[in-house]
Amino acid sequence: MNSARLVRAAVAAALLTVSLAACSSDGDDGVPRSWIRDQYTASGSRWLDKDSAPTRVADAIDDKREALDRSSGGGMQFLRYGDDMVTVSPYRGGSMIEIEDYRNGYRRHQQHLVNWPNPNSQSYRGGGPGEGK
Numbered sequence: 001m002n003s004a005r006l007v008r009a010a011v012a013a014a015l016l017t018v019s020l021a022a023c024s025s026d027g028d029d030g031v032p033r034s035w036i037r038d039q040y041t042a043s044g045s046r047w048l049d050k051d052s053a054p055t056r057v058a059d060a061i062d063d064k065r066e067a068l069d070r071s072s073g074g075g076m077q078f079l080r081y082g083d084d085m086v087t088v089s090p091y092r093g094g095s096m097i098e099i100e101d102y103r104n105g106y107r108r109h110q111q112h113l114v115n116w117p118n119p120n121s122q123s124y125r126g127g128g129p130g131e132g133k
Contacts, residue, residue, distance in 0.1 A: 031081045031099050032065040040097055050094040057095040058088045073112030078105070080116060 039060070040047035049057050058077035062070060067079035067086070079086040085105035087098045098105075103119040110118075 030065075031079075031084045031086055032061065033099065035064050036061065036086075036097060036099070043096075045098075047097040048091060048094060049097070050092070052095055054088040054090055054095045057097065058086075061086060061088070061097075069116055071113050071116065073109075076109070076112065078109060078113060 036047055040049050040057075042048075052060075054075065054077045055072075058070070058072075058079060061067075062079060065081070067081055069080040071078045075090045077088040079088075080102065083102050085100055085102045087100070087105060087109065089096045089098070106113060106116065106119050
């Protein structure tokens with residue numbers, strides 16, 4: 001009996017690990033968080049590039065992992081990755097990178113995101129795993 005329980009527990013742990021990995025933002029279609037952490041200087045919950053303009057930084061992030069959508073406005077660049085959003089803003093002659101939940105980012109910057117789906121609409125599905133279900 002104990003070995004059957006151990007097998008069930010091992011299978012459950014493996015399934016949980018796989019499902020959590022599939023939902024993380026560093027998946028094939030999510031924000032390339034680990035790459036951003038490696039390329040840019042951390043500053044609290046943000047990252048800085050002291051020398052590059054927002055367009056150049058956004059281009060580099062988009063080249064690393066293509067965003068589902070991209071927009072700009074107010075000197076900022078916006079990249080959408082499913083349920084997450086990357087905002088690259090001018091900062092002291094360089095750029096500041098912020099990663100946040102799509103709903104929060106959309107609420108903050110919706111005036112620049114006119115062609116992006118409203119996350120508060122009934123039809124919004126987020127673009128993440130299970131999109132369109």
